[in-house]
Structures are given as C-alpha cells and as structure tokens.
Amino acid sequence: MQVGKLVEQWRRARMKVGLVPTMGALHQGHLSLVSLALGEADRVIVSIFVNPSQFGRGEDLSSYPSNFDEDLKKLDEAGVHCVFFPSVDEIYPEGFSTSIHVSGLTDTLCGKYRPEHFDGVATVCSILMSIVRPDIAVFGRKDAQQLAVIRRMVDDLRLGVEIHAGDIIREPDGLAMSSRNSYLDPDERRQAPVIHSGLSRAAVLVSKGERDTERICGAVREAIAEASLATLQYLELVDPDSMKPVSKLTTPALLAVAVYFGHTRLIDNVILKP
Amino acid sequence: MQVGKLVEQWRRARMKVGLVPTMGALHQGHLSLVSLALGEADRVIVSIFVNPSQFGRGEDLSSYPSNFDEDLKKLDEAGVHCVFFPSVDEIYPEGFSTSIHVSGLTDTLCGKYRPEHFDGVATVCSILMSIVRPDIAVFGRKDAQQLAVIRRMVDDLRLGVEIHAGDIIREPDGLAMSSRNSYLDPDERRQAPVIHSGLSRAAVLVSKGERDTERICGAVREAIAEASLATLQYLELVDPDSMKPVSKLTTPALLAVAVYFGHTRLIDNVILKP
Numbered sequence: 001m002q003v004g005k006l007v008e009q010w011r012r013a014r015m016k017v018g019l020v021p022t023m024g025a026l027h028q029g030h031l032s033l034v035s036l037a038l039g040e041a042d043r044v045i046v047s048i049f050v051n052p053s054q055f056g057r058g059e060d061l062s063s064y065p066s067n068f069d070e071d072l073k074k075l076d077e078a079g080v081h082c083v084f085f086p087s088v089d090e091i092y093p094e095g096f097s098t099s100i101h102v103s104g105l106t107d108t109l110c111g112k113y114r115p116e117h118f119d120g121v122a123t124v125c126s127i128l129m130s131i132v133r134p135d136i137a138v139f140g141r142k143d144a145q146q147l148a149v150i151r152r153m154v155d156d157l158r159l160g161v162e163i164h165a166g167d168i169i170r171e172p173d174g175l176a177m178s179s180r181n182s183y184l185d186p187d188e189r190r191q192a193p194v195i196h197s198g199l200s201r202a203a204v205l206v207s208k209g210e211r212d213t214e215r216i217c218g219a220v221r222e223a224i225a226e227a228s229l230a231t232l233q234y235l236e237l238v239d240p241d242s243m244k245p246v247s248k249l250t251t252p253a254l255l256a257v258a259v260y261f262g263h264t265r266l267i268d269n270v271i272l273k274p
Numbered sequence: 275m276q277v278g279k280l281v282e283q284w285r286r287a288r289m290k291v292g293l294v295p296t297m298g299a300l301h302q303g304h305l306s307l308v309s310l311a312l313g314e315a316d317r318v319i320v321s322i323f324v325n326p327s328q329f330g331r332g333e334d335l336s337s338y339p340s341n342f343d344e345d346l347k348k349l350d351e352a353g354v355h356c357v358f359f360p361s362v363d364e365i366y367p368e369g370f371s372t373s374i375h376v377s378g379l380t381d382t383l384c385g386k387y388r389p390e391h392f393d394g395v396a397t398v399c400s401i402l403m404s405i406v407r408p409d410i411a412v413f414g415r416k417d418a419q420q421l422a423v424i425r426r427m428v429d430d431l432r433l434g435v436e437i438h439a440g441d442i443i444r445e446p447d448g449l450a451m452s453s454r455n456s457y458l459d460p461d462e463r464r465q466a467p468v469i470h471s472g473l474s475r476a477a478v479l480v481s482k483g484e485r486d487t488e489r490i491c492g493a494v495r496e497a498i499a500e501a502s503l504a505t506l507q508y509l510e511l512v513d514p515d516s517m518k519p520v521s522k523l524t525t526p527a528l529l530a531v532a533v534y535f536g537h538t539r540l541i542d543n544v545i546l547k548p
Binding site for chain 1: 367369370371372373374375376377378379396400401404405426427429430431432433434516
C-alpha cells in the first residue's frame, strides 16, 4: 500500500501520525527519536533515504554507511508501524527541477562549508512530509542547524507538521552518536571524544561566569587542539533560532563545532546558558 | 473563519474545492478561470494577493492596479464561495526566509528578464495552496511559463493539487486581457493589438508549411515593428513543457512574446502546431 494511503486510513481512524526521517545506518540516536515519536503519536513511520542532493561534490555519498536489514530489525523491535524507503527515482523522478532554499539561517556553521547541503535537506524533507503527511516529525538536536532550517521551512511553507526535537545521544565516552563514527579508525575513535570534552569545558567556563565568546571558544579550541588527529573546521557561538553569531553570552546560545578526523567530518553542539 | 478550516469542512462534506489565485484588478480573463473552476469544483475560493516577492526592483509593484470593491462585486456575481485576501504580513510573517526555485524552466522567456520573478511566484503559490489545500487550482495560459513552473513545482513537491489551465481571453481587437492594459495611454492601446496580430501571422505561416524558427520569428518581429510605440523584449519559440528553445517546428511549440509600450510590459503567446 502507498504510504500516503496508509496515513489517510490512520488519520480517518483519528490516529496521530509521526514521521522520523533518517538516512539509515541507524544507531541509538535515531532510536531515541523513534521512541520520542512513539510517545507522541499513535502511528510512527520511519523513512530511510540517503538523499543525494544533500551531499556536495567530494563528500561521502558513495561511501555513506548502509545496513538495511539491521535497520529493519531495529525498527521492528522498536515498534515502528511502517518503514518508508523510497528509491532515488521515486523522490526525484525524471525532470525534477525544484529546490527549497532557506536564507539567513544557512549562512553560518555547516551552511558555510556545505553550500547546497541545506537546500537538499529542506527539499527532501518537504517532499517526505508531503508524501507522508504526518502530524508530527522528529529531528535530532545534533543537527541543530538542520533543525532550525526545517522549523523555518515548515512554518514558512505552511506544511502543517509539528516539529519535535530529540536530544543528542552519546557514547559512554561522550562522543555524539553518528552514522559517520563508523568511518573512524581506532586512533581517531580514541581521540574523537575530545569534541564533547571541549564543549563541556565551555559549559564549565560559562557556569563560572565567563560570557565572552572569544574566551569561551578559545578554551574549546585549545581542548580540541590537544587531539593530534583533529582538525577544526568551525567553532561558532550562535543564536539558536537565527544561527547568527553572538559576541557575548546574554541569552542561551548554541555552541556548534565541526571537526575532521582524517576524511571523517563530525559535528556536535551544546546549548550554553548564561 | 480561517480559510483552511472552511475548506476542511467542505472536504468533510465530500465537496471538491478549487482555488483561483489572482493579484486582483480582475478582468474577463480572471473570470473565465473562475468559471472554469466552478465547472470543475463544488466550492471555489479566489485569492487576491499582490505578491511583493514576484516584482523586481523598478517593476510596477507600487503602481499595480487595484480595485478591491469592484473585484468583490465581480466575484460575488460569478458565484464564488469565498474570497481570500491575506495581508503581506499574513503570507510573509516576520522572519520569513524560505524560497522555492524551479530550475531550467525559468531560464528562458520572462525568467531571463525577471530573474527572481518565478521564485516569488512558486513560493507564494505553494503557500496559498498549503493554506487553502484545494483539490484543484486554475491558472491562465497567458502566463504560459508561470503555468509550466507551477505544474513542475506542484509535481516535484507533491502538493497534491491538480492544476487546470484556462485559455487566453482577448479584447475584441485581439489584445490579450491583462490588468496591466490599464497602464496604456490611448495611442499605445490602439497599437497594442499588433502583438496578437503578429502571433497570428506566425500561425498563418505555419499553416502554410513554414517550420523554420528564424523565419517564423522574423515575420512576427516585422509585424510588431510596424507599431511605432512597441519595443520587443523577447520573442522565442520554445517547447511548451521544458521552455527550451526549438529551432524547427516538429511538435507543438509555444511562441511567446514580451513587448514594451512605454513603461508597460505586455506578454502574449500562441501554441504553434506543425
């Protein structure tokens, strides 16, 4: 049965429908979003779609991890009601020509280094939401800028979907869960928790009264520099809604970071509250 | 009552809902679209919204004709069930940042001379359709490129709205009806039918066997040059779906033209069939 038809039946039976869009290679982070959705909705659909248009040239589209059978097993065990795994041709049929751009929000952080990434994300998420027509959709806070872009787009285009956010789930040593962690070699994996410990150092500084962006970021940069295999791509303190840089911490702000370990790019963030 | 709620009620009563998006200053062209919608749907909503984002710098946003009371009277007489006239702030609330771009289709004709026009059109039409959630929406063939852009966007973004097209309605002397005809001074108005007679000359040539784009367009250019007040902006023979130029008429093609009379820019078109 078409997923749209299925949702229509559920809706007619007055059931609330939740969507969790993923690119597969599921980990505990995804499953926590699923469990959030199951708590909020009567029926939950998880989409698995590795969206080519959100990868730039030279990025890891061709090597992106995939483990479809494992994913299905995990989702079944989690109690998901439907898994939607469209093909690329189904989402982007021949002649497809439309893209959605969210301006401003996408100028900083990842948007600066992955110029077409968020157009790809916004476009595919709008398509998935229009095919599925859920009442709610759940995204993770690890992709904080993505979350802000999706909220803005859903509001602006009146998609009528309530956006919920799930917290970052971490490995015991603090590394934020990510499908891309599987790219790390043992040495890189050992050093990767430095990202989280750097961000935590910022939180400690703030709890002690530090409010100056430069000094906060300086401490994180120092911490990350201690890892010999880490290369910082960006570290920015921004407003969590507008994604605009803030120079002083006066209201809660998002401290977001992207770090390369070899070819593997990892992101993480923390909300700092003055 | 909110228009979305009203449509929900209608839909629950199993009525088919049609939307006719307009910028007001209604003429017989618009009313023919309304009558087409009334023939196809049980309930018809006409939106009146002069969309700032589809006007470029130096274009006629500030002087765009408006006659709201007259419009309401005409729509009432036509038997329309609801008129939706949102304010600019209602469509574009503070912080609005999203735009929709349809590539390829927008490279030729008006798209070449009004670079952001179709982003504005696509974005506002998607918003209007998402607010109203009609089953069908009706657009005029005079704006042939707009029609192609809307069809593409609605398909690509799965808006679930069936797009219907109404034929061009003309004054007795052949001038295509347009709200902008009111800008013409008497001399310009007298010469303006040259646009249609030029296009008709092309149709006659084709009926006599002419298939060469250059010769077809040459005849139209000559015809329009006979009007001393006319300045041709573009004249192109394009594929009616892709809007790509065609050099020989082998399948039905769209001959589209934009002509200035003073500051007034008029467009018209004809489908040529070999």
